[in-house]
Amino acid sequence: MRLPPLVVTDEDRVVLEGVTRSRTAAARDVQRAWIVLLAAQGWSNREIGVRVGLHYNQVAVWRGRYRDEGMAGLVDTGRPGRPPVYGADDVILLVKTATETPPAPASRWTMEALARRLNEAGVTISASQVWRICQGLDLKPWQYESWMTSHDPDFWVKAADVCGLYVDPPVNAVVWSVDEKTGMRARSRVNPTRPAQPAAGSRPGRRARREFEYRRHGTAVLYAGLNVHDGQVAAWVTDSTRADNFIAFLTDLVETTPNGLELHCIVDNLSAHGTKAVQEFLDDNPHVFLHRTPTHASWLNQVELFFSILQRRLLRYGEFDSVDDLATKVIAFINDYNKRATPFRWTYDGRPLQAA
Known part of the structure; x- marks a missing residue:
């Protein structure tokens, strides 16, 4: 059964149309704006899903959230799950440790070595969690960049x-x-x-070998x-x-x-x-x-x-x-x-x- 057109206020319509024309808006925000605008025109969830590239069940979710909550319903809510275990002090200690010289005889830090050092300092943490935190901070203590300095006085x-x-x-x-x-x-x-080979039938292309x-x-x-x-x-x-x-x-x-x-x-x-x-x-x-x-x-x-x-x-x-x-x-x-x-x-x- 086709649902009745979604009721959209004039103020919301102006905002949503502006989002669809924006070159800087996030793709998910543009997608949700189109869902509401098309639903207001009487499109079905399946038709909207084909238009915006989303499953019709997910279209129904955003359609219902706007109907019940208005523009606030189009904003992502916090994700459920376990709260962060490591506080700001723990992260600061990890950064401080990773940016120091590793203990002899090693010449660079590894995730395992960083985890051991933090465990010794009273922070229970695994090597995999150290890696996740470093990834989030774009901190790569295992990498080096080289440069050459000229000491020529002239x-x-x-x-x-x-x-x-x-x-x-x-x-x-x-x-x-x-x-x-x-x-x-x-x-x-x-x-x-x-030499390289193009794709042919079910056979994929192949780079030169x-x-x-x-x-x-x-x-x-x-x-x-x-x-x-x-x-x-x-x-x-x-x-x-x-x-x-x-x-x-x-x-x-x-x-x-x-x-x-x-x-x-x-x-x-x-x-x-x-x-x-x-x-x-x-x-x-x-x-x-x-x-x-x-x-x-x-x-x-x-x-x-x-x-x-x-x-x-x-x-x-x-x-x-x-x-x-x-x-x-x-x-x-x-x-x-x-x-x-x-x-x-x-x-x-x-x-x-x-x-x-």
Whole structure:
């Protein structure tokens, strides 16, 4: 039997219609508003359930709660069940303990260790309950984040120099961001990698699969220079980061630089960049200048952005039968990359960040 239309006051109708149009209201509140409004139009519980995606029995519950309690009936009531066993003092003690150094010889807290420590302090609690409380507080004492602090006394001077080359380069100059990507591994899988498969009939789709076991064929070093103002990459693959390889790469950059232009190269603090042979090369080429990043600040060198692209798109999942195969595919990737290369957008200007 179809129920009579639900009686809704004009004031409530305005509020409920506003909820259905809101972009920030909770989904459950929008759903309940629609239930009341549609019930007021004479819709049956089954029709409303199909419209709002709820079982008709649950529609009847909210319909009845509005009929009996008005707008207050659309608000969730407290859930029945056992009251919390652990008070604020217990939670504070857990947080205090979890943020302290764990007892020797352990180097990090576990849920079991935290539970034992609180039990010793007179709080009877299990490891699983410790985990629930930590989850609720988004407290993860078993995790660590790492960072690298530069103690270079000239950090800001060097950072400003490098950023100046990015945002305001010298007139009649070419700026290259130069670095080496070491430890590129040539390895191939023992068994062929299986490609991804789409769903077919009752069979679900399947992601690409590859066997864990692989064969090692050696490693290689990539010397790369990124022209920071047109995005082009110059590179070649060799076997080490020796100073003579670095000089040979600089020589290649010199040969590609038009006459009359200065060559400014941003490099890191690798020992091979500061040898006597490198200094002699700079003395013989007075139009070549090296700009060193601060220590532990490789993120200032834009070529690292290209190395990240190379790693994600080729090296991480690539298979190489030999070092020569690795070198060939790396250079092929760079040649293809240069067809669409654009400069990276650099926003950091080398000045210390100001507190808000």
